[in-house]
Amino acid sequence: MTWLDVDQGDAPLIVAFPHAGTDLADVGDSFVSPWAARADADWWIDTLYGFARDLGATTIRTAISRSVIDVNRDPSGASLYPGQATTELCPTTSFDGAPLYRAPLPDAAEIGRRRTCWFDPYHAALTSEIDRLRAQHARVVLYDAHSIRSLVPRLFDGILPQFNIGTNFGTTCAPELSDEVARLCAASGLGHVVDGRFRGGWTTRHYGAPETGVHAIQMELAMRGYLHEPAHRDEGNWPPAIDLGHAQPVIAVLTDILKACRAFAQA
Template identity: 50%
Template structure:
């Protein structure tokens, strides 16, 4: 089963790109339990593998989930604690959509035993693969660079006020990567968005989820950042089929290329 949980393309550079929320598959029997709105898979990080397809040219390793975050959220701790205590969010096995409406038909939400099964069957294989790839590239290069790739509708009032900036960089408040590396990426991002007439923020509403916080250990040679993108910059975000828009995506890809060039081109100080 594990070989169907994710797609993995190994690269020869220090960069690993994780795409935990791009999957659209549902576990057996789940579709019949979901509301009509949930079945649109609205909260998916749509088209992220396509958007970052250029990264293979940087020698990046690409790890992308096949299953929906509605099965289990790979960017949450397996124990289920909130990433943002006191703020609206969704859980390890969500029971509401981002806008707060029910995900399940009445009485169909998973119990604790089912949640545990989903963790073992879907969450753990992805994280085992991610940990293995970070260890592989670190053994080869002496360090590893983890870029956790996400996107979300540009306006979700339950989660944040107003319109989200186009690029939202998270570094766990500066703890998940080397300070010099963070500064290098921020400078590249700010310059690129200015050139394209876009907006950005660092450690705003999204400071990095479980993957960034758990794997980003700069003292041990693993440097992690999260990027959350406003979906209207590369796709139709309002209604199915949530189409990819190459005309919009090409501009955003120029910005992302600058960001990833800065990230992947970094070298730790010697000595």
């Protein structure tokens, strides 16, 4: 499948990129604008973690835009954050609440089609890689890699910390793993929180089962750590290019984090 990239490694570590894609597939004409449909991608996140394969990690990336279908949402359509603003399995609005679609919105049949085309194969691949590595290792860490603008008033108050660790209140991984990740983030001085506004999406919550040897953790990065966010976005300035020089402090912390995840799984 050209839209799904799985690069296998032998370390007991999987790094998933569910929101790096910008491909609008066969529904591009349904959106108000292609730019709006792509604007909320986790821009350049797979490039930022380009070192992961050197650590022996398996990486999984979908090229399909989250606006087509969000592979990190509950496939039943249930909200991951009841009572809080969020986006759906097939989002109808942007993070800022602007409508994404021309009429009509995707109906149940269309959402089901998209699940069959993209959601189900993505998770079949992820399940297969977890099973493959669990056959070789007593423990596996699934690290779900995300990023978002530092300021999105509809979703959270104020400026987001640089590192946002999600474990669904300690249920998706062993505390010694989340404690070590938090320690590394704290040592950076860049700001972090555990189970704040982002406490893990469907992937983290669905696969994280420490009692079976699968430890899942989500990292949501504020984008200011690796690119220069404009005060106001438009088609002329968004997305900014990744600035790898500016990103070095964040990359150094992320490298230590993935090394710690690997060491935890190998212990």
